[in-house]
Amino acid sequence: MDELELLKKDWNKPSAQKKLSVKELYPMLHKKSSSIVKTLFYISVAELVFWIAINNLPYFSSEAYKDRLSTIFNEQIYTALNIFSYVIILFFIYLLYKSHKAISVTDSAKKLMENILRTRKVIKYYVIYNLVMVFAMAVAGTIYSINHDPKIASNFSHFSDKQLVTFAILSTVIIGVFLVLIWLFYKLIYGLLLKRLNSNYKELKKLEV
DSSP, rough: OHHHHHHHHHSSSSSTTTTTOHHHHHHHHHHHHHHHHHHHHHHHHHHHHHHHHHHHHHHHHHHHHHHHHHHSSHHHHHHHHHHHHHHHHHHHHHHHHHHHHHHOOOOOHHHHHHHHHHHHHHHHHHHHHHHHHHHHHHHHHHHHHHHHHHHHHHHTOOOOOOHHHHHHHHHHHHHHHHHHHHHHHHHHIHHHHHHHHHHHHHHHHHOOO
């Protein structure tokens, strides 16, 4: 148990409430909050590197993969989608970096709480954006490949209406499962840190009372 946890434990004891002051607890909450946001920033940078590697290594190392993509998306569309995704992630990284800097220099408990809330919103919107984008890309990719990939198009040409409905339902279920897995990934990676950040926020609110 670290020093902050010990102080928080003592804070809840009636006999110790008068002994502990805001000046003792605030610097520790401030340091922990800054450290958490800094970690979130590093994770986001790692995620950017990961997606760049996932999207580009197979594209440049495998001609078969490149040919496969070219039957679904033309090179301009593929490049534009990648650039758009990277811009969003870079913007998210910038917002986290800005939050970290803001928390590092603030000397007000109220201001620190505002920065914590802002950080939580940034993470929330980023996760929502990723889930929406994965869903949109999966649906668009499926429709586009059916209409433009000769092999896939020939497989669907003899489908009845009932078979097409069944395929649509199965595709929706598969995409849904994939979205849940991504959501669990973000909950594991970002959720634990946000939980700690939220705990710091609650402690700061107590200090403000």
